[in-house]
Amino acid sequence: MFTGIIEExxxxxxIEPSGDGVRLTVRSPxxxxxxxxxxxxxxxxxCLTVTDQGADWFTADVMKQTLDMSSLGAFEIGAEVNxxxxxxxxxxxxxxxxxxxxxxxxxxxxxxxxxQWRVIRVSLPADLAPLVVDKGSISLQxxxxxxxxxxxxxxxxxxxxxxxIPETLDKTTLGALRPGDRVNLETDILARHVQRLLAFRPxxxxxxxSE
Numbered sequence: 407m408f409t410g411i412i413e414e415x416x417x418x419x420x421i422e423p424s425g426d427g428v429r430l431t432v433r434s435p436x437x438x439x440x441x442x443x444x445x446x447x448x449x450x451x452x453c454l455t456v457t458d459q460g461a462d463w464f465t466a467d468v469m470k471q472t473l474d475m476s477s478l479g480a481f482e483i484g485a486e487v488n489x490x491x492x493x494x495x496x497x498x499x500x501x502x503x504x505x506x507x508x509x510x511x512x513x514x515x516x517x518x519x520x521x522q523w524r525v526i527r528v529s530l531p532a533d534l535a536p537l538v539v540d541k542g543s544i545s546l547q548x549x550x551x552x553x554x555x556x557x558x559x560x561x562x563x564x565x566x567x568x569x570x571i572p573e574t575l576d577k578t579t580l581g582a583l584r585p586g587d588r589v590n591l592e593t594d595i596l597a598r599h600v601q602r603l604l605a606f607r608p609x610x611x612x613x614x615x616s617e
Contacts, residue, residue: 407492407503407504407505408453408490408492408493408504408505408506408548409490409493409497409499409500409501409503409504409550410490410501410502410504410543410545410548410549410550410551411500411501411550412489412490412548412549412578413436413437413490413491414434414435414436414437415486415487415488415578416432416433416449416486416487416488416489417432417433417484417485417486417487418430418432418481418482418483418484418485418487419431419432419433419483420465420483421481421482421483424467426470427467427468427472427473428467428473429457429466429467429468430449430465430466430468430478430481431463431464431465432463432464432465432466432489433462433463434462434463434464434489435462436489436491437464437489438456438459438460438461438462438463438464441456441459441464441491442456443457443459444456445491446492446506447464447466447489447490447491447492448488448490448492448504448506449466449478449489449548450476450478450487450488450548450579450590451476451488451504451506451545451546451547451548451549451590451591451592452468452472452476452478452506452548452590453505453506454466454467454468454506455467472508475508475510475511476508476511476590477511477588477590478590486579486582487579488547488549488578490548500550501543502543502545502550502594503594503595503596504545504548504592505592505595506548506592507592508590508591509531509534509537509593509598510531510533510591511531511588511589511591512528512529512530512531512588512589512591513529513587513589514526514583514584514585514586514587514589515529515565515585516585517584517585522571522572523569523571524569524575524581525554525567525568525569525570526546526567526568526580526583527565527566527567528546528565528566528589529563529564529565530557530564530565530591531564531591534564534593535556535557535559535561535564536597536601537593537598537601538553538556538564538566538593538597539556539597540553540555540556541553542597544568544591544592544593544594545590545591545592545593546568546580546590547578547579547580547590548590549574549580551568551570551574552568552569553566553567553568554567554568554569
């Protein structure tokens with residue numbers, strides 16, 4: 407589990423074929439400072455498992471489904487990535503609950519700069535649109551953000567907007583986003599649970615978990 411509060415920007419240093427997936431190596435000194443083999447580290451919103459590590463790098467295996475479902479498949483050597491270690495039980499939950507399980511991807515539609523803020527409009531897959539609400543939480547490239555605007559429900563090509571403060575622009579890779587860039591999206595887990603619950607007829611839901 408993660409919070410969407412990025413700890414550092416890492417750099418992809420190697421991408422090696424591994425079956426139908428790849429073996430990804432990321433230089434990330436802070437993340438590996440207390441990491442062990444088997445630990446979870448989120449890379450641009452995708453939860454990966456450490457399989458090897460050195461003084462300032464770690465390696466993780468990325469399967470084909472993850473490459474297809476996320477922006478990791480477009481990574482190149484030298485690419486910067488957002489890095490977050492798994493949440494410690496005693497730590498503050500500064501962002502929101504992020505699982506590192508990407509729901510899908512969107513594309514940056516528009517970047518509107520301002521004196522201090524930068525507004526990013528991102529396309530939203532139609533099946534995810536009901537899960538994104540104004541003033542709600544969303545993870546974009548692993549960054550916990552508050553939705554500042556959403557498209558109307560009848561919009562044929564859904565979108566949402568986030569407003570980025572200077573700290574976010576500086577500490578994450580979001581400051582480099584340009585129209586057309588593919589980005590990882592993870593919706594609020596609470597919204598997903600509600601959607602799943604409503605998919606069942608009321609008479610199939612056992613009150614209090616009993617017959």
